[in-house]
Amino acid sequence: MPTLTFIEHNGTEHHVHGDIGQSVMQAATFASVPGIPADCGGACACATCHCYVDEAWVGRLPEAEGSESDMLDYAFERRDTSRLTCQLWITAEMDGLVLRLPESQF
Amino acid sequence: MSLASVVIVGAGQAGFQVAASLRQEGYDGRITLIGDEPGLPYQRPPLSKAYLLGKISEPNLLFRSAEFFMAQRIDLVHDKATAIDRLNRRVLLAGGGVASYDHLVLATGAHNRPLPVPGAHHSGVFGIKTKADADALAPLAKAARNVVVVGAGFIGLEFAAVAAALGANVHVLELGDRPMARAVSREMSELFRTAHEGWGVHFDFLQGLASIEGDNGRACAVVTSDGRRLPADLVVFGIGVIPNAQIATEAGLEIENGVKVDTYLLTSDPQISALGDVACFPCLHNGEQPTRLESVQNAVDQARTLAARLVGKPTPYSALPWFWTDQGDLKLQIAGLSAGYDSSVLLGSPQAQQLSVLCFRGGQLVAVESCNRVGDHMAARKILARPARLSAAEAAAPGFDLKAWEAANRD
Numbered sequence: 209m210p211t212l213t214f215i216e217h218n219g220t221e222h223h224v225h226g227d228i229g230q231s232v233m234q235a236a237t238f239a240s241v242p243g244i245p246a247d248c249g250g251a252c253a254c255a256t257c258h259c260y261v262d263e264a265w266v267g268r269l270p271e272a273e274g275s276e277s278d279m280l281d282y283a284f285e286r287r288d289t290s291r292l293t294c295q296l297w298i299t300a301e302m303d304g305l306v307l308r309l310p311e312s313q314f
Numbered sequence: 315m316s317l318a319s320v321v322i323v324g325a326g327q328a329g330f331q332v333a334a335s336l337r338q339e340g341y342d343g344r345i346t347l348i349g350d351e352p353g354l355p356y357q358r359p360p361l362s363k364a365y366l367l368g369k370i371s372e373p374n375l376l377f378r379s380a381e382f383f384m385a386q387r388i389d390l391v392h393d394k395a396t397a398i399d400r401l402n403r404r405v406l407l408a409g410g411g412v413a414s415y416d417h418l419v420l421a422t423g424a425h426n427r428p429l430p431v432p433g434a435h436h437s438g439v440f441g442i443k444t445k446a447d448a449d450a451l452a453p454l455a456k457a458a459r460n461v462v463v464v465g466a467g468f469i470g471l472e473f474a475a476v477a478a479a480l481g482a483n484v485h486v487l488e489l490g491d492r493p494m495a496r497a498v499s500r501e502m503s504e505l506f507r508t509a510h511e512g513w514g515v516h517f518d519f520l521q522g523l524a525s526i527e528g529d530n531g532r533a534c535a536v537v538t539s540d541g542r543r544l545p546a547d548l549v550v551f552g553i554g555v556i557p558n559a560q561i562a563t564e565a566g567l568e569i570e571n572g573v574k575v576d577t578y579l580l581t582s583d584p585q586i587s588a589l590g591d592v593a594c595f596p597c598l599h600n601g602e603q604p605t606r607l608e609s610v611q612n613a614v615d616q617a618r619t620l621a622a623r624l625v626g627k628p629t630p631y632s633a634l635p636w637f638w639t640d641q642g643d644l645k646l647q648i649a650g651l652s653a654g655y656d657s658s659v660l661l662g663s664p665q666a667q668q669l670s671v672l673c674f675r676g677g678q679l680v681a682v683e684s685c686n687r688v689g690d691h692m693a694a695r696k697i698l699a700r701p702a703r704l705s706a707a708e709a710a711a712p713g714f715d716l717k718a719w720e721a722a723n724r725d
C-alpha cells in the first residue's frame with residue numbers, strides 16, 4: 209500500500225495509506241485530511257482538490273491533461289507543481305509522494 | 315444562542331455536508347444524522363455514469379470513512395423519520411426511537427417520478443437514484459441487448475451513453491422535441507443529439523411511452539404512444555423527481571414545489587431549516603423567484619451557508635448555481651440559470667464538439683453552457699458571481715475569448 213504525505217499550509221503532516229487505483233483525493237478525504245473539500249467528488253468539475261506536488265516528484269508523475277490543466281487555471285494560486293488530486297491515480301510507484309496543500313481552495 | 319442539538323434528516327449530499335461543515339465551523343453540540351439508506355453517506359453522480367462502467371469502485375463513492383463520523387462525533391442513525399413533532403421539538407423514527415432537536419434540518423432530497431404506465435412494475439425497469447438501484451442495474455446493463463431509455467434528461471442521457479458504450483442497442487423516448495430541452499439551449503441540445511447518434515443511440519422525439527410488456531414478470535418490450543412495439547430487455551427512466559416533503563407537509567410547514575424556505579434557508583418554522591433537492595428557495599440568480607435545484611453545487615453550498623448560520627454567522631444564500639453532466643467523452647457544464655434568456659452568442663465549434671453558449675436576458679449575461687470548454691465554464695463562474703457587465707455585442711466580436719475577458723475585467 210503506497211503511503212502518501214500531505215502537508216497542510218500550517219505545516220501539519222498527514223501520512224496516508226492509499227489504495228492502488230484510488231485517486232489521491234479519495235485517499236486524502238478518507239483519511240480526513242482537512243482542506244480538501246473536493247466539492248464535485250472527483251468529476252474534475254470544481255478545482256477544490258488542488259495540491260502542490262513536492263519538487264522532488266515533478267517529472268515522476270503523469271502530466272496533467274487538458275481539462276485538468278484548464279481547471280487548474282482557476283484553482284487558488286496555481287503554480288507549475290499544481291495538480292487536481294482527483295485526477296491523480298495512485299500507483300505503486302507513488303509510495304512516498306509528498307503533496308502540499310494550498311492556503312485555500314477557493 | 316448556542317444550540318445543544320442539531321438533528322439532520324437525510325444523510326445524502328446536503329445532510330452529510332451540513333454535519334461536516336458544522337464541525338468545521340467549530341460547532342460543539344450534538345449532531346444526529348438520520349438516513350434511511352444503508353451504509354455510509356455517498357455521492358450520487360457516478361451512479362449513472364462512472365460507477366456503472368466500473369470506473370469507480372464502491373468504497374470510492376463514500377464521502378468519508380467510518381472513522382470520520384466517529385472522530386467528528388456525528389451520530390449516524392440508520393432509520394426513517396416518520397413525523398416531526400414541532401411542539402416537543404422531536405423527530406419520530408420508524409424504528410420507534412425519537413430524536414430531540416434544538417434545530418432540525420430537512421435534507422430529504424427527492425425521489426424519482428414513477429412511470430405512469432401499465433407494466434412499470436416488471437423487473438428490468440429502473441429509475442436511478444440510489445446505490446442500491448445502480449448495484450441492481452449494473453449487471454443487467456452489461457448483459458442487455460435492447461435498452462429503452464424513457465426521458466432525454468441528464469440522467470437518462472448519461473445512462474444512454476453508458477449503455478451504448480457497453481454495446482447495447484439504445485432507444486430513447488422523449489416527449490419534447492430535443493434532448494435536455496428544459497435545461498439547455500437548442501444549440502447545445504443539437505450537439506448532444508449528434509454525439510449520441512454517433513455512439514449509436516436512436517432518438518424518438520415527441521414520443522411517449524404507452525406501456526411495458528412483460529414475459530414472466532420481466533420487461534421484454536415497450537409500446538410507444540403511437541403504438542409501435544420496441545424490444546427491450548432493460549428499461550431505464552428519468553422523467554423528473556418529486557421532493558421528499560411528506561413529513562414537512564404533515565407537520566404543517568409551508569410547501570411550494572418542495573419545502574419552502576427563505577433566503578436564509580429557514581422554513582416557516584424558525585426551528586427548522588431545509589436545503590438541497592427538497593428545498594425551494596428565492597434564488598438571487600433567478601430574479602429571486604422560488605427555485606428548486608437538483609445539483610451537487612446547490613446541496614454543498616447551501617449546506618455551508620446553513621452551517622454558518624447555525625453557529626451564529628447568518629448570511630443570505632447567494633452562491634452561483636453550477637452543474638455538470640458527463641456523457642461519453644463530453645462534459646457539459648452550466649454556470650448560472652438560463653431561464654427565459656432571449657439571445658445567445660456561440661463560442662467554439664459544434665462540429666469539434668467544443669461549444670459554449672452565452673445566454674443573455676434583457677442584455678444581461680445570465681448563464682453559460684459549455685461542452686468540453688472547461689476554461690470558459692470556470693471563467694463564466696467568476697464573471698457571473700458578480701453582476702455581469704459583458705454585453706452580447708462584445709461577446710459576438712470576432713476573436714472574443716471568455717477567459718481573456720474575465721482576466722482583464724477582474725477588480
Ligand SMILES: Cc1cc2nc3c(=O)[nH]c(=O)nc-3n(C[C@H](O)[C@H](O)[C@H](O)COP(=O)(O)OP(=O)(O)OC[C@H]3O[C@@H](n4cnc5c(N)ncnc54)[C@H](O)[C@@H]3O)c2cc1C
Nearest residue numbers: 324326327328350358359394395422423590591608609610
Ligand atoms: C444518478 C444521479 C446522477 C446525478 N448526477 C449529477 C451530476 O452529474 N452533477 C450534479 O451536479 N448533480 C448530479 N446529481 C444530483 C445530485 O446528486 C443531487 O442534487 C444531490 O444528491 C442532492 O442532495 P440532497 O442531500 O438534497 O439529496 P440526496 O443526496 O438525494 O439525499 C437525501 C437522502 O435523504 C434520505 N431520506 C429521505 N427521506 C428520509 C426520511 N424521512 N428519513 C430518513 N432519510 C430520508 C434519502 O433516502 C437520501 O438518502 C445526480 C443525481 C442522481 C440521482
Ligand code: FES
Nearest residue numbers: 250254255257294
Ligand atoms: S474533486 Fe472536484 S475537481 Fe477534483
